[in-house]
Amino acid sequence: MTPEIQDIYQFVLKQAPFSELPESAASYFAKHLEIVYLTAANQHHWLKSGEPNLYLIRSGLVDLISPKDELIGRMSQGDYFGYPSLLTGDAIQNRIEVQQEGLLYVLAQPEFDFLRREYKAFEQYFVRAHANRLLSSKYKQQNETWSERKIAELMNKAAVSISPTSSIREAAKKMSEFGVSSIMVTEQAKLVGLVTDRDLRNRVLAKDVSPELALAEIMTRSPKHIFENNRVFTALHLMLKHNIHHLPVLDENFRPLGMLTSTDLLRQQKSDPVQLIGRIYKAQNLHTLKTCAQEIPELLRKFSYHIEDISLIGKLLSGLTDAMTSRLIFLYQDKHGQAPCRFAWICFGSQAREEQTLHSDQDNGLLLPDDVEPHHREYFAAMGTFVCEQLNECGIVSCPGNIMASNPECQATVTQWTEKFSAWITSPTPKAMLNCKIYFDMRFIDGAGDLYAALSHALAGISKNELFYAAMASDINTNSVPIGLFQQFKLEGEDSKHKYLNLKKRGVAIINDVVRLYALRAGVEKANTLERLDTLAGGQLLVKEDLDNLTDCWRYLTQLRLKTQINHEGLPANCINPEHLSSLERHQLKEAFYLVKQAQQACAFKFARGSL
Known part of the structure; x- marks a missing residue:
């Protein structure tokens, strides 16, 4: 080995993934690369479409630029680029801009493929690096609709x-x-x-x-x-x-x-879903309302083809449910007379978070003033039954747990609702923790906004002790991500032909639970998961990297979940067969689950062990 090759070998040996591989891998890399002195004058000769290579920076400073002239990242000694096209076969779209001249090691595709075949850890390193980049909101740089x-x-x-x-x-x-x-x-x-x-x-x-x-x-x-x-x-x-x-x-x-x-x-929109919301608010009878509701599934499928971020469908579906709920309340009062006293219709769960999917069920309730007359409750009981039954007819199915305004338990005054929440907080039993997951995501829909404000103010005044937060953190860790030994998927289902992963239960729901806990601890009043994360960015509970990981994983899993629902893959709701994904997509999904598991463990350490 010549002194020059020896020097390269010693440098490569210290870089991941070679630091974890047999020395023969670093030796092969060192003997088969091309050395380039990278300058602003020759930067356009590299990263060209049709000529994929793996690039390792030995010295200098290089910016990776997207086709939209946006900075993806700044790279220095020890950083790689060029691997996405080597892994996927996709055309190269990004370019580089040299900020400081330096040495660049270039490995051609045949040699890269050899290392992939011979050393599985080598391949996994770059697949994970690519998955992280795909999960990163900064890398996506999607045009917001x-x-x-x-x-x-x-x-x-x-x-x-x-x-x-x-x-x-x-x-x-x-x-x-x-x-x-x-x-x-x-x-x-x-x-x-x-x-x-x-x-x-x-x-x-x-x-x-x-x-x-x-x-x-x-x-x-x-x-x-x-x-x-x-x-x-x-x-x-x-x-x-x-x-x-x-x-x-x-x-x-x-x-x-x-x-x-x-x-x-x-000027900003020509959106059929938004026009449909307008028609729902103007519906004069149940027949018209139900006709509008029948349009929702197909309309959302078409809409999903025209948006960059498919998770926006959650907001649209929740908006449609809000509109149907408000109109049903109007139609009930139009037929039976105005409500005998002030009231507020509130929602919980996914509708409150504005994260509904095509398979979301109802979670709602009625909020009444403390001085409501006993005989007035009959009116609201009938209203609750009417609205919930008609929502079910419109495709928003009844809640299996009966958390609906048709249930007398969910028709309560400000004081009664406050007492319910207080009992869950002061006595954090497993059942209480289940209630917290649903009821602590709450939003006003219709009626007297001041009643809802009074409830929110009362709930903010309930002291939440460390025992409550510890119980929530412990409960979150009773749910596990579907990754087993050797990073293999742990599939559910009895029929070998219909094995699946539950993206909601084993992924999205865990993130929602983790974010809810941090939001409660920080006093964040918002219900939407991404808005909670945005607000938490200004606090001290989570570092930026953790916030970015939670945001990116939630977006990725939600998009995959909605895409599966829209495409009708014949599996249970919220489930996906990983065999239908490409090799790269499976690695990406594993990376998302891995990051969710890390968030779970960090949550348990911070709250259940009293480190805060």
């Missing part, structure tokens, strides 16, 4: 506001000056009202109201609003539900930032 974009991205004008003591004439002049069709009414920098062109027409001109009158007399008080970090889909859903065309956008401190209009949103 219109409905995934944040509200703040659509706003191009600052908030136009005015005092409630200003006159109607002053408001009209200011709206004309800024060229807007609505104006926010603020007091001490907080939103208190809204005035639109329609208000000026219907409440002022049509009724001969003096333009010198104060705005407070004709404004819409406490208008519906949305926060800047909410998604566009949420805004559109809110507009459709309440039939409004102007939606004030606030920051997290409730300060006005701007206005979102229906015109702004119409």
